Structures are given as C-alpha cells and as structure tokens.
Amino acid sequence: MGVSMVFPNFPVADVKAATDFYVGLGFSVNPMFSDDSTSCVVVNEHVAIMLLQTERFQGFLPEGAEAILGGNRHESTTALLLGSNEEVDEITAKAEAGGGKIHRPAEANEFGMYGSAFDDLDGHLWEVFYMAAPEA
Numbered sequence: 112m113g114v115s116m117v118f119p120n121f122p123v124a125d126v127k128a129a130t131d132f133y134v135g136l137g138f139s140v141n142p143m144f145s146d147d148s149t150s151c152v153v154v155n156e157h158v159a160i161m162l163l164q165t166e167r168f169q170g171f172l173p174e175g176a177e178a179i180l181g182g183n184r185h186e187s188t189t190a191l192l193l194g195s196n197e198e199v200d201e202i203t204a205k206a207e208a209g210g211g212k213i214h215r216p217a218e219a220n221e222f223g224m225y226g227s228a229f230d231d232l233d234g235h236l237w238e239v240f241y242m243a244a245p246e247a
Contacts, residue, residue: 122168122178135209181234
C-alpha cells in the first residue's frame with residue numbers, strides 16, 4: 112500500500128482563528144479546499160490539516176459520537192519531525208506567540224531527541240522534535 116498524503120481532521124471553534132494560528136506557524140492555506148466552515152492548511156507536500164468548524168466535523172462522525180474541543184482530554188498527539196533544534200525552537204515560539212499552550216518547553220531527552228509539546232487554540236496536542244540520524 113502506498114500512502115501519498117495524510118489529512119488529519121480537527122474540529123475547531125473558530126475556523127479563521129485556527130487558520131491564523133497555523134499560518135503563524137509557517138504553514139500555508141489551500142484555498143481550493145477551504146471555505147467558511149473548513150480550512151485546508153498545508154504542512155508540506157504530504158500532509159494537510161483539515162480544520163473543520165465543530166458542526167461540520169460532527170457530520171463526519173458515527174451516529175452518537177461527539178466532537179470534543181479543549182479541556183484536559185486528548186485522543187492523540189500529532190508529531191512533526193523537523194530539520195534542526197533551531198526549527199523546534201522557532202515553531203515552539205510561534206505557537207506560544209499565536210496563543211498556543213506550551214506543555215513541555217523544548218528540551219533534549221535521553222534518546223537523542225530534542226522537542227517540545229503544545230496545544231493549539233482548540234486543545235489539539237502537538238509535538239515537534241528533531242532527531243539526528245544515528246551514526247553507522
């Protein structure tokens with residue numbers, strides 16, 4: 112199986128505010144797949160985040176399921192491998208400046224990874240990290 116793209120779909124309270132947050136991180140918007148209730152945020156050629164107004168997101172869920180925003184519950188973490196420690200620091204600073212909540216400031220761990228964790232405006236948990244390729 113060859114997967115060519117990934118489209119995480121996130122419910123959001125305010126599509127414009129959520130879009131502005133991700134654009135502030137350095138990502139772009141694909142207007143072809145965006146409207147008043149949806150924003151397609153392009154991370155790179157293989158990943159695009161779909162930000163859906165909560166009511167629109169609800170339409171994709173099984174009957175009886177409920178979209179959850181914010182709070183202290185997380186179903187998943189979206190992790191991005193970046194190109195350097197400096198990129199980790201940069202996107203972490205942009206997330207905080209854009210109103211994101213920093214859970215773990217950028218730091219190195221015992222596995223040789225350098226990373227941080229933050230929530231976006233709607234409580235979606237992100238990890239950004241850099242890990243140098245191990246030497247042979």
